[in-house]
Amino acid sequence: xxxxxxxxxxxxxxxxxxxxxxxxxxxxxxxxxxxxxxxxxxxxxxxxxxxxxxxxxxxxxxxxxxxxxxxxxxxxxxxxxxxxxxxxxxxxxxxxxxxxxxxxxxxxxxxxxxxxxxxxxxxxxxxxxxxxxxxxxxxxxxxxxxxxxxxxxxxxxxxxxxxxxxxxxxxxxxxxxxxxxxxxxxxxxxxxxxxxxxxxxxxxxxxxxxxxxxxxxxxxxxxxxxxxxxxxxxxxxxxxxxxxxxxxxxxxxxxxxxxxxxxxxxxxxxxxxxxxxxxxxxxxxxxxxxxxxxxxxxxxxxxxxxxxxxxxxxxxxxxxxxxxxxxxxxx
Amino acid sequence: xxxxxxxxxxxxxxxxxxxxxxxxxxxxxxxxxxxxxxxxxxxxxxxxxxxxxxxxxxxxxxxxxxxxxxxxxxxxxxxxxxxxxxxxxxxxxxxxxxxxxxxxxxxxxxxxxxxxxxxxxxxxxxxxxxxxxxxxxxxxxxxxxxxxxxxxxxxxxxxxxxxxxxxxxxxxxxxxxxxxxxxxxxxxxxxxxxxxxxxxxxxxxxxxxxxxxxxxxxxxxxxxxxxxxxxxxxxxxxxxxxxxxxxxxxxxxxxxxxxxxxxxxxxxxxxxxxxxxxxxxxxxxxxxxxxxxxxx
Numbered sequence: 001x002x003x004x005x006x007x008x009x010x011x012x013x014x015x016x017x018x019x020x021x022x023x024x025x026x027x028x029x030x031x032x033x034x035x036x037x038x039x040x041x042x043x044x045x046x047x048x049x050x051x052x053x054x055x056x057x058x059x060x061x062x063x064x065x066x067x068x069x070x071x072x073x074x075x076x077x078x079x080x081x082x083x084x085x086x087x088x089x090x091x092x093x094x095x096x097x098x099x100x101x102x103x104x105x106x107x108x109x110x111x112x113x114x115x116x117x118x119x120x121x122x123x124x125x126x127x128x129x130x131x132x133x134x135x136x137x138x139x140x141x142x143x144x145x146x147x148x149x150x151x152x153x154x155x156x157x158x159x160x161x162x163x164x165x166x167x168x169x170x171x172x173x174x175x176x177x178x179x180x181x182x183x184x185x186x187x188x189x190x191x192x193x194x195x196x197x198x199x200x201x202x203x204x205x206x207x208x209x210x211x212x213x214x215x216x217x218x219x220x221x222x223x224x225x226x227x228x229x230x231x232x233x234x235x236x237x238x239x240x241x242x243x244x245x246x247x248x249x250x251x252x253x254x255x256x257x258x259x260x261x262x263x264x265x266x267x268x269x270x271x272x273x274x275x276x277x278x279x280x281x282x283x284x285x286x287x288x289x290x291x292x293x294x295x296x297x298x299x300x301x302x303x304x305x306x307x308x309x310x311x312x313x314x315x316x317x318x319x320x321x322x323x324x325x326x327x328x329x330x331x
Numbered sequence: 332x333x334x335x336x337x338x339x340x341x342x343x344x345x346x347x348x349x350x351x352x353x354x355x356x357x358x359x360x361x362x363x364x365x366x367x368x369x370x371x372x373x374x375x376x377x378x379x380x381x382x383x384x385x386x387x388x389x390x391x392x393x394x395x396x397x398x399x400x401x402x403x404x405x406x407x408x409x410x411x412x413x414x415x416x417x418x419x420x421x422x423x424x425x426x427x428x429x430x431x432x433x434x435x436x437x438x439x440x441x442x443x444x445x446x447x448x449x450x451x452x453x454x455x456x457x458x459x460x461x462x463x464x465x466x467x468x469x470x471x472x473x474x475x476x477x478x479x480x481x482x483x484x485x486x487x488x489x490x491x492x493x494x495x496x497x498x499x500x501x502x503x504x505x506x507x508x509x510x511x512x513x514x515x516x517x518x519x520x521x522x523x524x525x526x527x528x529x530x531x532x533x534x535x536x537x538x539x540x541x542x543x544x545x546x547x548x549x550x551x552x553x554x555x556x557x558x559x560x561x562x563x564x565x566x567x568x569x570x571x572x573x574x575x576x577x578x579x580x581x582x583x584x585x586x587x588x589x590x591x592x593x594x595x596x597x598x599x600x601x602x603x604x605x606x607x608x609x610x611x612x613x614x615x616x617x618x619x620x621x622x623x624x625x626x627x
Contacts, residue, residue: 042593073586076593080547083533084583087334102436103537109440110534114456131438131534174559176538177526178435207426308515313403 031284033068035299036089038108039100039123041077043230044256049100049123052274053281060282062207079103086111096281098118099145102130102178109143118284118291121145122277123270125179125228133296147298148179148268150228150253152186153156154302155266156195161322162264163223163249169246170200170221171310172213173240174231183253210235214242223249226257228268236260240310247315258329263311264301264318273299286324303327335583337574340467341532342547344525346571348518351549354567355482356494356514358406361417361545363522365424366398368541370523372428375437384445390528395523396516398424399526400599403512421545428538434595435538463532470528474521475568481599482564489513522548530595543596549574550603578602582626 034219039046050072054064062068071094075081086107089097097112097119099105105121109132112119122145127133133140159166171187173180184201192199201219202213210232213278217224224243226232232239233256244252250263255269283289304326308310311318345367352360370391377387386523397418405416413427429435450462481487493507494502501507522544530536530567555574582595614621 074591074593076591077539078543079533079537080338080529080543080597081582081595082587083529084334084338084579084586086533088583088586091334103535103539106436106438106440106535107533110532112533114459129438130436131440131442134441175429176435181434 032064033096034064034071034092034094035281035285036070036071036073036092036094036097037100038073038075038082038085038089038097040075040082040103040104041101041230042074043233044260045233045254046100046123048256048270049274050275052271053098053100053122053278054269054274056212056275056278057282059275060278061284062285075104080105082107083111090117092116093117095285098122098277098281099236102126105132105145106130109140112142116142118281119143119145120277120281120284120291122273123148125149126182127181127296131177136298137295139292139296140295141292142290144280144294144296146273146280146298148228148270148273149166149298150183150264150268151299151302152183152227153191155225155251155253156187156191158264158266158304158322159223159225159251160195160251161318166197166249167223168198168221170201170217170224170226171201172202172204172210172217172226172232172264173229174205175203176205176233177229178229180229180232187225187227194269204231204235207231207235207296211242214239218242218248221248223251224326225251226253226262228253229247232255233260244313249311249314249316255303255327255329258305258307258310261310262307263314264304264306264322264326266304267285268299269303305329332362332580332583333464335576335580336609337460337467337532338461338583339572340464340471341525341528342551342579343471343572343575344521344528345544345548346509346551346575347474347478347522348525349545350552350567350571351478351514351518351521353552354494355491356511357412357497358494358511358514359417360399360402360515361414362398362402362420362424362515362519363417363545363548364541365421366519366522366541366544367526367529367544368536368538369398369424369426369534370429370526371540372394372415372431372437372526373523374527375439375530376432376444378439378444379437383590384443384448384531387523388445391523392520395526396520398523399515399517399519400512402519403508405517406515407508407511425538430588432536432538434450437536438534439531439536440534444534445528446531450611461569466532467528470524474524475565475572478568479565485560544594545580546599546603547575547578550599551578552607554578557609571618585622 075086076096090111097108099121101109102124105124188199202216204213211300250262252265255267258265260274306326307329309331351364352358372392373394374387402416402420406413489505490510494511497507551574555570556575559570561570
């Protein structure tokens, strides 16, 4: 008897919610655009991207609270929650979804299949391999966006400029992150032979392994470089500890990494990527173009950034020629 | 709501897997995080390689069975504690999963998945939630009937008995090691199947997709037991799926209300603690004797 009551209550609650949820989303009169944003985890680069997007939208005349309402959800790394978020976004039929990072973009695209909701992805390193777009120059019917594929040769050029006698280059990355693996492959297979570099690899499956990975490179490398790797960046301080104690020049691949204490890096500017996404989104919202008509972009903006205080701690002297063309980061 | 139905049915498979090891065998098996991803990875790689989704899913069940079997072997033959055996398998499978996929992420967005096949067959659009629910429902029903039958057979009964009272079952001349091997294998086979279904539903397999699966399975089993107070095999199985549904519904509602997803894990932990503590508090209030906590 008691069990039946509990069951009836649950079914009752479920029914009420099923009715109430669609109503509550209809209740807000549609005067403004609704844009949903999701990113896989809280992370300086991804936060920069999101801010770049929102500022870019404001630049395009979409003022938050007046012309545009944002619904922002972050699954904090849980992919099952990411799928729930994608479903939620699709269910409220927004004017556009902005999906930041590969897994978020994939879940959103899968959830939106069969609908006509425009999707702009951003900070997806290899959107072609991720199945988001058919090729680098061609958008899918409702999907386009900006890749954060960093130009690896530019970054290696910068390292050689600062450490001319670099022969053995260390790289720390998580083999579980597609974005890092593609950069590592490019470095090992294409760039290293051209530059006559020997690449020494250290992988870290979680933030807890990063310290050991950095330690394993001590004495074996002339410099260390890290790709745009979320795991490594989350444990950045453990690398800094090792390189500062052992005077190893340490290079990052984003501006945020240089801010965090790498001596230099030809950085991917995530704020800039966010802005580019916003320009695409604005065009779509104004009806000037469909996603299919907007060619996906890669990140062409690589600005060298140097952190002189950090360089000093690693015993690196940065040549004046590099300082002149770089963005100098103060701590 | 309808998405929670789909999730409840799929993650119900995980919950049933966890229920089989934790409750039936009294074997806390943490392989789940790894075997779930293993199932998703295997199915995704095979489908992307042009193999039929149905065969790919059978293969996923197969590798899941193997993973569970190895966990069982570690426990029964090498005498590793159950918890440790599961944790080691979970860690080791991370590397295996990366090798299986040849990277961290395999996309299925442009491949023909089981969902597309079913949608085609029924003449519905493939993104439709109805298709997802039908697919998940069919799997849940098949698993329900097979397990409901199996746990009542002689082997099934001895499996259940070895979880209840291992020494008594041993004294009757039953090889409980075999039962543990069998139970772990079936459990992880189910979990891998769930991974394979989810990978197709969400359009990709990712090496991180299984993180937190064991906690979700535990929460589902415990919520199911607390809400439905099941007696008997059939009801226990339904309770596991019901628990998964309630858990996912709760997460969906929390997300819609704008709760920070980062806080969800704490809330999950609190839910499980409350659900576990309620029977004890009830008994205490009734001044009944309560056995000391299990330490495994």
